[in-house]
Structure formats: C-alpha cells, structure tokens
Amino acid sequence: MDLTQLSPDEVIYWEWGFVKLNATIAFTWGVMALMILVAWLVSRRITTTSDIPRAQNALELVVEYIKDQIREISGGDRPEPYLPFVGTLFLFIAVANLLTILPGYVPPTASLSTTAALAGAVFLAVPAYGIVREGARTFFRHYIEPSPVMLPFNIIGDLSRTLALAVRLFGNAMSGAKIVAVLVAVIPFLFPIVFRALGLLTGLIQAYIFAILAMVYIASGMSAAEVSSSADKEKAKTSERNNS
Amino acid sequence: MEPDVAIGMVSVITAGLTMAIGSIGPALGEARALDRALASIAQQPDEAGRIIRTAFVGLAFIESTAIYCFVISIILIFANPFWNQVTGG
Numbered sequence: 032m033d034l035t036q037l038s039p040d041e042v043i044y045w046e047w048g049f050v051k052l053n054a055t056i057a058f059t060w061g062v063m064a065l066m067i068l069v070a071w072l073v074s075r076r077i078t079t080t081s082d083i084p085r086a087q088n089a090l091e092l093v094v095e096y097i098k099d100q101i102r103e104i105s106g107g108d109r110p111e112p113y114l115p116f117v118g119t120l121f122l123f124i125a126v127a128n129l130l131t132i133l134p135g136y137v138p139p140t141a142s143l144s145t146t147a148a149l150a151g152a153v154f155l156a157v158p159a160y161g162i163v164r165e166g167a168r169t170f171f172r173h174y175i176e177p178s179p180v181m182l183p184f185n186i187i188g189d190l191s192r193t194l195a196l197a198v199r200l201f202g203n204a205m206s207g208a209k210i211v212a213v214l215v216a217v218i219p220f221l222f223p224i225v226f227r228a229l230g231l232l233t234g235l236i237q238a239y240i241f242a243i244l245a246m247v248y249i250a251s252g253m254s255a256a257e258v259s260s261s262a263d264k265e266k267a268k269t270s271e272r273n274n275s
Numbered sequence: 276m277e278p279d280v281a282i283g284m285v286s287v288i289t290a291g292l293t294m295a296i297g298s299i300g301p302a303l304g305e306a307r308a309l310d311r312a313l314a315s316i317a318q319q320p321d322e323a324g325r326i327i328r329t330a331f332v333g334l335a336f337i338e339s340t341a342i343y344c345f346v347i348s349i350i351l352i353f354a355n356p357f358w359n360q361v362t363g364g
Contacts, residue, residue, distance in 0.1 A: 199335060239331065
C-alpha cells in the first residue's frame with residue numbers, strides 16, 4: 032500500500048467479474064487463520080495438571096485478564112456469556128494491529144469496511160444480550176425512560192456511538208500506517224521505526240478500548256437488571272450484618 | 276484560476292486547517308482528563324486499575340472528535356468528492 036491509497040480496500044490482488052480479492056479480505060483471513068492455528072496448536076495438548084505447557088499458560092493469562100475486565104465492568108456478573116464476543120473482538124483487533132511489525136503487512140483494521148463490520152456487530156450484540164438477559168419489553172422500555180421525549184435522542188445516541196466506534200479504530204489504524212508511509216518518504220532513516228513502535232502501542236490500546244467500550248455498551252443495555260440485582264445484594268449484605 | 280487547481284488548493288489548505296484547529300480542543304481536554312486521573316492515582320494507588328480503565332474509556336471519547344477531524348482531512352486529500360465534478364468521473 033503506498034501513500035496515494037486511502038485503505039487496503041484499493042489494493043486488489045485478484046479479480047474475476049465483480050468478485051474482487053483485496054488486501055483487506057486477504058489479511059483478515061490471514062489473521063483469522065493465524066489465530067485459529069495458534070489456538071488449535073495450543074489446545075491440542077491442553078491439561079489441567081499443575082505441569083502446564085508454556086503456551087497454554089500464556090493463553091490462559093490472556094483469557095483470565097479478559098474475564099477479569101468483563102467482570103469488573105458488568106458489576107460482578109459472570110463473564111462467561113460475554114467472553115466469546117468481547118474476547119474475540121479484543122484478540123482479533125489486537126492481533127490485526129500488532130502484526131504490523133511484519134513488512135508488507137497492512138492491518139485490515141485500517142479499512143473502514145472492517146471496522147464498520149465490527150462496530151455493526153457491537154450494535155447488534157447490545158440488544159441481543161439485553162433481550163436475552165431481561166426480555167424484549169424491559170429492554171425496549173429503556174428507550175422511553177424517563178419519558179418518551181428521550182426516544183429520538185436514545186436512538187441517535189445508539190447510532191452515533193456505533194459510528195464513533197468504527198471511525199475511531201479506522202482513524203487510529205490508518206493514521207499509524209499513513210504516518211509511517213509519510214516518514215519513509217521524508218526521513219527514511221530510524222524515525223519510521225520509532226513511529227512504528229508508537230503504532231504498536233496505539234494499536235493495542237485501541238483493541239483494549241474497542242473491547243471495553245463494547246462491554247460498556249452491552250452492560251448499559253442491561254443496566255436495569257444490574258441495578259436491581261446489586262440492590263438485592265446490598266440488601267442481603269445489610270440484613271446479614273443485622274443478623275450477626 | 277482553473278477549477279481543478281482551485282479545488283485542490285482549497286482542499287489541501289482546509290485539510291491542514293482542519294487538523295490544526297480540530298486538535299486544539301481534544302489536546303486540552305485530554306490533558307485535563309489525564310491530569311485528574313494521575314492526581315487520583317497519586318491519592319488512591321489502590322484504585323489505579325479502575326481509574327486507568329475509566330480514564331482510557333474517557334480519553335477514547337474525547338479523542339474521537341480529533342479523529343473525526345483527521346478523517347475529514349484525509350477524505351479531502353485522498354477521496355475528495357468534488358474531484359469527480361471537474362475530472363468528469
């Protein structure tokens with residue numbers, strides 16, 4: 032990808048009629064294949080004894096970290112229902128961004144199509160989790176609380192945060208690639224490496240932010256149930272204290 | 276002045292101005308937010324994890340205004356919709 036191309040969508044490797052294989056699709060499938068391969072290799076010799084393989088230990092660390100973060104955001108909820116979705120978002124974006132250390136690789140997240148698809152998945156996941164958790168009636172009642180006047184604002188808020196989610200990741204990933212391309216043209220000695228390292232940092236932070244925001248949105252869609260359950264917990268705690 | 280020259284000149288100047296003016300607000304806002312977050316961590320190191328997470332989420336929101344400006348300027352340079360009108364598609 033050179034400087035005149037906005038996104039990896041414009042790098043076309045193979046074309047047949049209206050079917051085009053561009054760099055975004057190729058690298059997305061590459062990232063997915065790599066993640067599946069690593070997960071398969073590690074989980075092949077999985078064990079529950081204390082003598083665990085190194086790779087399994089490393090992946091368990093990542094999964095435990097994601098679980099902890101989900102648990103803290105959702106207010107002590109069980110993380111298992113959200114782990115597949117939020118964890119996959121985090122791992123995919125993190126791997127896609129971190130692989131920029133390979134020469135010739137263009138992160139698929141530098142294309143607005145990829146990030147829009149990910150943000151769309153979050154947009155659909157929020158009502159899905161909310162309805163499964165507390166029923167359609169309670170979930171959609173959030174939109175007209177405290178009064179029906181808030182209905183358009185809530186809908187606009189849902190749409191604009193989806194847009195912001197997509198554009199934020201796209202802007203960060205694309206600006207990382209573009210800044211390195213500009214620097215290679217201007218000062219091709221040593222400086223691009225520094226900014227490549229900075230790009231790795233922002234890539235990882237953006238993956239974290241994307242997953243955290245997805246979880247915050249999902250949790251906010253279930254806020255009513257959560258508030259009542261934490262109120263119950265509070266009540267149980269005070270009654271316990273009174274009994275003892 | 277030829278229309279394509281005018282469009283190119285205005286687009287480049289506007290792209291630069293968009294970034295320059297549009298990053299002032301988010302920069303000041305992020306500085307304030309980070310200032311408070313660091314002060315809070317210094318006061319309560321035990322809550323550092325939660326403060327950092329909330330700060331990151333907040334910074335991401337503040338930053339999105341700057342990123343909108345960046346995307347606008349990138350569109351002006353790379354995918355300017357007015358080019359097609361002078362070059363004829």
